[in-house]
Amino acid sequence: MPELPEVETVKRGLAPVMEGSRIRRAELRRPDLRFPFPPAFSEALEGRRVVSLGRRAKYLLIDIEGGDVVIAHLGMSGSFRVEGAPEAQTPGDFHMPRSKDTRHDHVVFHLETAEGERRVVYNDPRRFGFMDLARREDLAAHAFFRDLGPEPTGNTLDADHIAARFRNRQTPLKAALLDQKNIAGLGNIYVCEALWRSHLSPERLAGTLVTAAGKPKKELVALTASIREVIADAIEAGGSTLRDHIRADGSLGYFQHSFSVYDREKEPCRTPGCTGTIGRIVQGGRSTFHCAVCQK
Structure with a gap:
């Protein structure tokens, strides 16, 4: 399972594309991952702008205008990739091959960005990851977060x-x-x-x-x-x-x-x-x- 630094790396990789973009469509290619998607998940996101990306422990947090937050967990094999940009999307030398099987592309965020249309695709062969939706003001009391200790980053841990x-x-x-x-x-x-x-x-x-x-x-x-x-x-x-x-x-x-x-x-x-x-x-x-x- 990806640990905190991996999730932080994913957040930093997605932020330049997602922050400030508008979600033209949130495409769900199956009704569930590890858990069912929240009711009206796609409808709640479509047409709204991504305010910021954050992280709490091993959870990726996508803040949407209006106060909603997408909570995403990568599970064992989940990953995001960005499509639609003219430059190559797979720079660097690979130690292990990435999943390219589109049968495991379960969620696609179709985005309108300042550079044109982009797609952020969530791929998860084992489907142990999940996505949820919560209100920002309720996040601290959410079942995923209410019992978590401090982050092991910076000086927040003593x-x-x-x-x-x-x-x-x-x-x-x-x-x-x-x-x-x-x-x-x-x-x-x-x-x-x-x-x-x-x-x-x-x-x-x-x-x-x-x-x-x-x-x-x-x-x-x-x-x-x-x-x-x-x-x-x-x-x-x-x-x-x-x-x-x-x-x-x-x-x-x-x-x-x-x-x-x-x-x-x-x-x-x-x-x-x-x-x-x-x-x-x-x-x-x-x-x-x-x-x-x-x-x-």
Whole structure:
């Protein structure tokens, strides 16, 4: 499943085309994706202008004039592509081929832009993605968002917040970081990377990073910085691009070439001076990659 940096990359790729455009037609080629489309979904969008594109956790948010917001989730294999521009739409070298099977083109936004007509196509071979419609003023209370923690970007996440969530917790650190109520949008890949950067074991109990008075220990301060840094690095690089995930312009990101621990089982640890080897364990049904020598 695409993680937060991939969704951010898609948002940034779509924004130049969609923001300010008018939706001439919203074409649905099937009645549902993972869930049925909202009633009168197409009718609610047609003829209205796209105000802005945003993101919350792993959800893409498309603000429409009048106060409605399209909530889009890419699921396992969903992707957007832009059609109709005179320039090539698939720049860059491909590490994995993108889906070109038009049988999986399920939603087409026909747009009127300042540069002419464009089409933004949602393709999803496995149909685990979905789209919903909500009012902007109701978004914070929406079932998808009301329990989410702060974003792991910029300075919106701090060690004091995590300390309050981790205090007295007997949960393994990996599981606590994947809990979206603690931090929104963190996924398996970047949790592994952040724990490696901060030299913390994924099996360590979350509560051990908090003092008896509820304050963050130095290890938790370092972990918070590592989370922000690894997410920022991945966004800058364009995301991880695992399996068939692609960017909005059809090109692929290359953060996967910078993985220090994820999917590097049996390879030497990259921590300077460490003699360990990357191992893999299973936690909560997911693979965790770590170095047992330098992550404590």
